[in-house]
Amino acid sequence: MTKVLVIENEAENRNIFLECLEAEGFDVISAENGLVGVEKAQEHAPDLILCDIVMPELDGYGVLTSLRQNRA
Structure with a gap:
């Protein structure tokens, strides 16, 4: 099953x-x-x-930067 993270x-x-994605069968x-x-x-x-x-705390660009630093 395809796993989707919504931030x-x-x-x-x-x-x-969440409702829309779950209705289409995604693991959310x-x-x-x-x-x-x-x-x-x-x-x-x-x-x-x-x-x-x-977003507060860490914006979307910060999320991208953080995830790119950890390729795993």
Whole structure:
């Protein structure tokens, strides 16, 4: 099953993404900010990451930079 990580700080938007993706049969993981998203990406190794750009803690560009530093 394809694993998708959704990183979105707005709970309502995050829930919409989760519902839509789960309805299509994806295994979905969610994170409420960039820091948690990076941790979950490293822990679960998703096939796809959908990430908001404007977030507190760590923005989408910071998530990308962090993940690129750790190629695993």
